[in-house]
Amino acid sequence: METVSKARAHGGTQGVYKHDAQTTGCPMTFAVFVPPQAEKGPVPVLWYLSGLTCTHANVMDKGEYRKAAADHGVIVVAPDTSPRGPGIPDEEGNWQFGSGAGFYLDATEAPYAKNYKMWSYVTEELPALIAREFPADLSRQGIFGHSMGGHGALTIALTYPERFKSCSAFAPIAQPSTAGWSKPAFEKYLGSDPAAWRAHDATALIEDGKRFPEILVDQGTADSFLQDGLRPWLLEEACKKAGIALTLNMREGYDHSYFFISTFMADHIAWAAARLK
Amino acid sequence: METVSKARAHGGTQGVYKHDAQTTGCPMTFAVFVPPQAEKGPVPVLWYLSGLTCTHANVMDKGEYRKAAADHGVIVVAPDTSPRGPGIPDEEGNWQFGSGAGFYLDATEAPYAKNYKMWSYVTEELPALIAREFPADLSRQGIFGHSMGGHGALTIALTYPERFKSCSAFAPIAQPSTAGWSKPAFEKYLGSDPAAWRAHDATALIEDGKRFPEILVDQGTADSFLQDGLRPWLLEEACKKAGIALTLNMREGYDHSYFFISTFMADHIAWAAARLK
Numbered sequence: 142m143e144t145v146s147k148a149r150a151h152g153g154t155q156g157v158y159k160h161d162a163q164t165t166g167c168p169m170t171f172a173v174f175v176p177p178q179a180e181k182g183p184v185p186v187l188w189y190l191s192g193l194t195c196t197h198a199n200v201m202d203k204g205e206y207r208k209a210a211a212d213h214g215v216i217v218v219a220p221d222t223s224p225r226g227p228g229i230p231d232e233e234g235n236w237q238f239g240s241g242a243g244f245y246l247d248a249t250e251a252p253y254a255k256n257y258k259m260w261s262y263v264t265e266e267l268p269a270l271i272a273r274e275f276p277a278d279l280s281r282q283g284i285f286g287h288s289m290g291g292h293g294a295l296t297i298a299l300t301y302p303e304r305f306k307s308c309s310a311f312a313p314i315a316q317p318s319t320a321g322w323s324k325p326a327f328e329k330y331l332g333s334d335p336a337a338w339r340a341h342d343a344t345a346l347i348e349d350g351k352r353f354p355e356i357l358v359d360q361g362t363a364d365s366f367l368q369d370g371l372r373p374w375l376l377e378e379a380c381k382k383a384g385i386a387l388t389l390n391m392r393e394g395y396d397h398s399y400f401f402i403s404t405f406m407a408d409h410i411a412w413a414a415a416r417l418k
Numbered sequence: 419m420e421t422v423s424k425a426r427a428h429g430g431t432q433g434v435y436k437h438d439a440q441t442t443g444c445p446m447t448f449a450v451f452v453p454p455q456a457e458k459g460p461v462p463v464l465w466y467l468s469g470l471t472c473t474h475a476n477v478m479d480k481g482e483y484r485k486a487a488a489d490h491g492v493i494v495v496a497p498d499t500s501p502r503g504p505g506i507p508d509e510e511g512n513w514q515f516g517s518g519a520g521f522y523l524d525a526t527e528a529p530y531a532k533n534y535k536m537w538s539y540v541t542e543e544l545p546a547l548i549a550r551e552f553p554a555d556l557s558r559q560g561i562f563g564h565s566m567g568g569h570g571a572l573t574i575a576l577t578y579p580e581r582f583k584s585c586s587a588f589a590p591i592a593q594p595s596t597a598g599w600s601k602p603a604f605e606k607y608l609g610s611d612p613a614a615w616r617a618h619d620a621t622a623l624i625e626d627g628k629r630f631p632e633i634l635v636d637q638g639t640a641d642s643f644l645q646d647g648l649r650p651w652l653l654e655e656a657c658k659k660a661g662i663a664l665t666l667n668m669r670e671g672y673d674h675s676y677f678f679i680s681t682f683m684a685d686h687i688a689w690a691a692a693r694l695k
Contacts, residue, residue, distance in 0.1 A: 149640065150677035205482045207680070363426065392426075400427035403484070 142274055145170065151207040152177040157197065158274075164258040164266045165224035171267065172197040173275060174207055178214030185281035185417035186216045186271060187307075187410065190263065190290030190297075193322075194241045197221050200287075203399035209407040213414035216277055220263055222289065224256040238326045244317065245293030246341045248330035257330055260341075264297060283307035283413035287402055288371070291358070292317050295343035295376075299351040307416040309357035309409045311402045312364055315376035318342040322370045347379040355386045357412050359405045361395025419551055422447065428484040429454040434474065435551075441535040441543045442501035448544065449474040450552060451484055455491035462558035462694035463493045463548060464584075464687065467540065467567030467574075470599075471518045474498050477564070480676035486684040490691035493554050497540055499566065501533040515603045521594065522570030523618040525607035534607055537618075541574055560584035560690035564679055565643070568635070569594050572620035572653075576628040584693040586634035586686045588679045589641055592653035595619040599647045624656040632663045634689050636682045638672025 145157040153176040162169040178184050187210070189200055197219045200206065210217045223243030225231075230252045231239035243259035271277050284305050286294035291313025298308035317323035318338035331337045339345035360373045367373075373389055380387035395401040422434040430453040439446040455461050464487070466477055474496045477483065487494045500520030502508075507529045508516035525534035548554050561582050563571035568590025575585035594600035595615035608614045616622035637650045644650075650666055657664035672678040 148673050148675055148677040149638070149671040149681075151681045155677050202676075203479050205485070205680075207677075208482070208684075361426070394426040396425050398425055399479075400425040400432050400484075403482075404426075404428045407485075 142270060150174070151211040153179070153207065153211050155201065155207065157201070160270060162224075162262055162266055164261040166256050167224045167226050167229055169221055169224070169262065170197055171221060172201040172219040173271070174210050174217045175275060176211045176214045176216065179216065179276040183276045183278035184214050184216055185283065185414075186218060186277045186279060187413050187417070188263070188282065188284040188294070189217055189219045190245060190284070190286030190293040191219065191222050192286070192288030192290050193222070194236050195222050195290075196241070199399065200402070203403060204406055205403035206406050206410060209410035213410055215283075215410065215414055215417060216275060218267070218271055220267055223259060229256050237322045238329060242289065242326060244289060244323065244326055244330065244341065245296065246330055249337070250330060250332050253330050263293070264301065281306060281417045283417055285309040285311075285409055285413065286313070287311040288366070288397065289314055289323070292323075292343060295356070296341050296346060298353045299343060299346045300340070302351075302353045305353075307413040308353055308355075309412055311405065311409070312360050312366070312371055312397055313343070313358060313373070313376070314370060315372050316342055316344045318345060320370050320372065322366070344375045344379040347383045347385065352383060352385060355388070356380065357388045357409060359390045359392055359408070361392045361397065361401045363394050364397040364401070366397055419547060427451070428488040430456070430484065430488050432478065432484060434478070437547060439501075439539055439543055441538040443533050444501045444503050444506055446501070446539065447474055447498055449478040449496040450548070451487050451494045452552060453488045453491050453493065456493065456553040460553045460555035461491050461493055462560065462691075463495060463554045463556060464690050464694070465540070465559065465561040465571070466494055466496045467522060467561070467563030467570040468496065468499050469563070469565030469567050470499070471513050472499050472567075473518070476676065477679070480680060481683055482680035483683050483687060486687035490687055492560075492687065492691055492694060493552060495544070495548055497544055500536060506533050514599045515606060519566065519603060521566060521600065521603055521607065521618065522573065523607055526614070527607060527609050530607050540570065541578065558583060558694045560694055562586040562588075562686055562690065563590070564588040565648070565674065566591055566600070569600075569620060572633070573618055573623060575630045576620060576623045577617070579628075579630045582630075584690040585630055586689055588682065588686070589637050589643070589648055589674055590620070590635060590650070590653070591647060592649050593619055593621045595622060597647050597649065599643070621652045621656040624660045624662065629660060629662060632665070632693075633657065634665045634686065636667045636669055636685070638669045638674065638678045640671050641674040641678070643674055
């Protein structure tokens with residue numbers, strides 16, 4: 142693991158790191174904020190998964206998470222959203238597929254199956270690296286994310302409920318296997334059989350019996366992706382039927398940007414911290 | 419004035435605006451955050467001046483000022499740092515002069531005198547526009563900034579102490595007329611006579627009798643520009659001799675970046691708000 146940069150912030154350290162990832166077969170960059178409490182021993186880890194087009198840097202620059210993470214004493218890890226770079230298959234100009242659009246799944250179809258292994262990267266390889274290199278207590282993990290990363294946080298928490306003590310999302314893609322901006326990516330990554338898509342669709346996972354005790358979602362009412370792409374009501378309906386305690390906050394006038402995310406970031410970190418204690 | 423973008427954030431509105439500026443002879447872009455309190459009437463205005471290489475966007479994206487501005491009910495205005503665009507004289511590749519490096523002064527030397535009028539822009543033209551277009555109470559103004567913008571905030575507050583109720587700075591250039599990274603710009607903008615530089619040098623202004631009642635400065639000890647470029651001890655000495663109440667916080671391990679600025683942003687807004695009440 143190589144340290145790309147390190148800076149003191151809110152009493153802790155914001156770092157950017159790079160490593161040659163086995164799962165994705167390429168160098169991967171990620172950001173880690175270590176709060177001041179880590180000087181005294183391992184602290185809980187909160188995973189933040191970013192949305193389409195993002196790298197590790199978007200939330201690091203615009204997410205306003207460091208004060209709350211320092212107040213509550215949690216590490217925040219922000220991985221990249223896909224493999225990327227020379228030799229990685231991509232569709233130039235398509236922001237909903239390929240680079241920046243890994244959808245937190247393991248692709249099974251050529252030519253993507255070799256590198257697009259974001260599920261394995263985020264749930265196995267990167268946690269092992271974080272455990273080795275940082276003062277992280279991996280018995281206390283939470284996960285959250287935005288949009289495509291909200292989808293990732295939900296599907297990962299529903300799949301590994303024993304691993305995560307908290308799960309929340311900003312404007313998550315509630316049912317990516319049917320939404321116009323994600324279905325084509327599912328087809329290219331996972332093949333044409335919709336049955337294969339259900340393991341990477343939060344509402345389908347819940348319909349298929351997966352459970353997570355409590356979920357927090359914030360969603361802006363002025364989000365231009367709300368009606369066609371995000372559709373939190375599908376998640377709400379699935380949670381209701383399944384008896385999952387979903388807190389869905391519709392936020393009047395907020396859009397899909399980091400101006401929205403940063404506004405409710407401290408709430409989500411407090412939510413996670415309360416469950417990571 | 420044209421609205422470039424507008425988004426709800428922390429209960430208020432973060433906007434980006436553009437106008438054809440008379441002083442600089444080119445379109446100028448700036449950012450304004452209007453807090454929720456402005457719905458009930460005019461609120462105080464806090465001017466944030468950015469550092470070398472920045473536009474309005476750096477502090478808007480990375481400054482983490484909106485929560486504190488919303489808590490205290492102040493408008494935050496972030497102007498650009500220079501004229502820029504086609505037809506504006508510049509030295510390509512020189513980040514310490516020209517585009518992104520207006521130094522908040524009115525150039526007197528050709529070919530810069532025509533457009534590099536950032537002093538007039540920031541102290542006259544933009545305040546008049548803000549007064550016309552926003553719910554701003556210009557009888558209550560504060561000013562702060564970072565690095566070159568800290569220099570700007572100090573020189574403007576010292577020149578117009580009756581106009582500003584607060585002044586603070588993150589890692590300001592304390593004596594730009596003698597610092598290696600700013601002296602060449604002063605020569606090109608203001609000519610070779612050092613006497614002309616003193617009106618744009620905070621320590622020289624204080625030596626020449628200008629006063630401001632209280633100044634807050636935060637400075638990181640790991641700032642790579644500290645020794646040669648910033649030198650807050652020169653400001654400290656000048657303030658001491660002049661009886662100006664300077665609060666200089668040396669912050670252990672912090673660098674020159676927005677990781678540093680965002681850490682102490684809420685302190686500076688609280689400092690300003692207490693004096694703008």
